[in-house]
Amino acid sequence: MKKLQMVDLVTQYQNMKPEIDAAIQEVLDTAAFIKGPAVKRFEDNLAVYTGAKHVIGCANGTDALQIAMMALGLKPGDEVITASFTYVATAEVIALLGLKPVLVDVHPEHFTIDPEAIKHAITPKTKAIVPVHLFGQCADMAPILEIAAAHSLYVIEDTAQAIGAVYTFPDGRKAQAGTMGTIGTTSFFPSKNLGCYGDGGAIFTNDDELAKKLRMVANHGQSIQYYHDEVGVNSRLDTIQAAILDIKLKRLDDYAAARNAAADFYDQAFANHPKVKTPVRVTSSTHVFHQYTLLLSEGIDRDAIKAKLAEVGVPSMVYYPVPLHKQKAYQMDGDFPVTERLCAGVISLPMHTEMDEEQLAYISQHFLQVLA
Numbered sequence: 001m002k003k004l005q006m007v008d009l010v011t012q013y014q015n016m017k018p019e020i021d022a023a024i025q026e027v028l029d030t031a032a033f034i035k036g037p038a039v040k041r042f043e044d045n046l047a048v049y050t051g052a053k054h055v056i057g058c059a060n061g062t063d064a065l066q067i068a069m070m071a072l073g074l075k076p077g078d079e080v081i082t083a084s085f086t087y088v089a090t091a092e093v094i095a096l097l098g099l100k101p102v103l104v105d106v107h108p109e110h111f112t113i114d115p116e117a118i119k120h121a122i123t124p125k126t127k128a129i130v131p132v133h134l135f136g137q138c139a140d141m142a143p144i145l146e147i148a149a150a151h152s153l154y155v156i157e158d159t160a161q162a163i164g165a166v167y168t169f170p171d172g173r174k175a176q177a178g179t180m181g182t183i184g185t186t187s188f189f190p191s192k193n194l195g196c197y198g199d200g201g202a203i204f205t206n207d208d209e210l211a212k213k214l215r216m217v218a219n220h221g222q223s224i225q226y227y228h229d230e231v232g233v234n235s236r237l238d239t240i241q242a243a244i245l246d247i248k249l250k251r252l253d254d255y256a257a258a259r260n261a262a263a264d265f266y267d268q269a270f271a272n273h274p275k276v277k278t279p280v281r282v283t284s285s286t287h288v289f290h291q292y293t294l295l296l297s298e299g300i301d302r303d304a305i306k307a308k309l310a311e312v313g314v315p316s317m318v319y320y321p322v323p324l325h326k327q328k329a330y331q332m333d334g335d336f337p338v339t340e341r342l343c344a345g346v347i348s349l350p351m352h353t354e355m356d357e358e359q360l361a362y363i364s365q366h367f368l369q370v371l372a
């Protein structure tokens, strides 16, 4: 059996090496490193795939969030509501821009931002909500968009972990993650569901004016070269990365299917286990399983489980061990019982596009053994 890893990017590359190598070679041969034709091609293809009217490439998923907030004209002191259970980037850019991150708790079953908690956190200074489509599943967008509309708030969807996930509204209408709010942002960090071979990110919007503004902010605040109307940033998607992403985009649905097959295998192996809860799949969203994250029963020694798994060559990770409201940089008072419970009890098993049954059986068997 191949060595187990949380993510196996080497095998994934080997399975499409000629195509990837040719695409990279083409960029090298033309030296179109910055804003080469592959960037526009990939942006257009991703727009078609997601259904977003505009896709704007940028340097990474954190920049995407920052550019979104800058383009919306958010000002120091404005409050931005986001989830306490997420990767730090979401809150980081809020704080970096002098805005006030207002953290709220997440739903105990879905792990995504709790719409009821959003309602309680709204003040006259609230300007935006940033739901995070955590672990590969959409946050509950219908009530979030309703709350936003009622209070005239922007919605920025952090889609770094859920590109390709499809949300179904109560009236049956479907939309992809990142295309429902004012702006969507995503990351092409190598281990993300659509990952490049370095850093990359993108921004989605259906609003023509906002799209222009986003491009301008990402390009030093200029829409005409050397005329700088605003203070912007320098954030570009490299041509080599775009060329790679364009190839991987064609496989994204297959990748999601492979991830779902692995998740189904795990689900069956751990079904109704008294000591662990398998990930809940909501009816309102498809799941693209960026992570396969289980919740251990209270009182189980997670560190011991991880150590025993490591002994038999099974890697595991904890996303995320410390809630944002307990991080030194983002300390905040308040009640976050769900986030605290999740940070104490979640454990993620290997999840990627190249898993075979032998690996899945080995991981499942050993996980059941160490739980016993």
Ligand SMILES: *Cc1c(COP(=O)(O)O)cnc(C)c1O
Residues within 6 Å of the ligand: 060, 061, 062, 063, 086, 087, 089, 090, 132, 158, 160, 161, 186, 187, 188, 189, 199, 200, 201
């Ligand atoms: C990965 C990630 C980001 C940041 O993406 P980078 O490309 O690493 O900057 C932002 N938000 C979430 C939820 C993420 O998982």
